[in-house]
């Protein structure tokens with residue numbers, strides 16, 4: 146994240162002996178909950194998992210995940226932020242940390258806690274005090290110029306996901322342009338092109354996450370940077 150000044154008010158929390166915390170952020174409607182659901186379905190038999198969702202006024206995302214039964218209900222917690230969710234993932238992260246710690250206390254040793262939060266703000270990145278790794282989800286319907294505009298989420302997230310590729314021909318978005326612009330601002334960090342409609346298991350993201358988990362188990366925190374073609 147070096148070149149990008151994000152004024153993160155929190156230091157990274159010690160990672161020893163606790164679950165990896167994965168933040169999933171990005172603009173409204175890009176597919177964050179659909180991606181969270183996909184990762185839970187694919188990984189729940191190999192990892193001890195839990196999820197925290199952030200909504201401003203409702204618990205809609207948590208309700209959706211419970212309805213879909215992606216995990217047992219008591220592994221899904223909802224934070225009602227009351228204000229723009231990005232403040233609850235970056236500035237005052239206490240409600241989210243409480244939710245993560247309550248899940249860990251209830252379930253013992255968890256491997257992975259996914260924290261989903263929206264916020265229609267391209268600078269909405271998770272604090273390192275809350276998320277050890279983060280995925281930023283765009284969709285092609287937001288316009289193929291979004292990666293070019295940069296912003297912290299696009300530039301600095303550990304993985305950039307460009308979702309809804311099935312809609313690209315319908316909305317006139319050029320995936321090659323998005324790939325080229327993303328590569329330019331991301332300094333070698335990976336980009337995954339997904340269609341959760343056509344490939345609901347999100348294989349591109351699941352394999353990235355498996356690699357992150359594997360590297361963490363072996364103590365290689367930084368070795369997981371592979372890209373996928375559009």
Ligand SMILES: Nc1nc2c(ncn2[C@@H]2O[C@H](COP(=O)(O)OP(=O)(O)OP(=O)(O)O)[C@@H](O)[C@H]2O)c(=O)[nH]1
Nearest residue numbers: 172173174175176177178179263308309340341342
């Ligand atoms: N066509 C298409 N639709 C998708 C895809 N992924 C998700 N959607 C749909 O897009 C809508 C929004 O998806 P969500 O997963 O709720 O998006 P979100 O980012 O969690 O939305 P907020 O939490 O409200 O910001 C839903 O109707 C999904 O079914 C995709 O790859 N292709």
Ligand SMILES: [Mg+2]
Nearest residue numbers: 177178206261
């Ligand atoms: Mg959502």
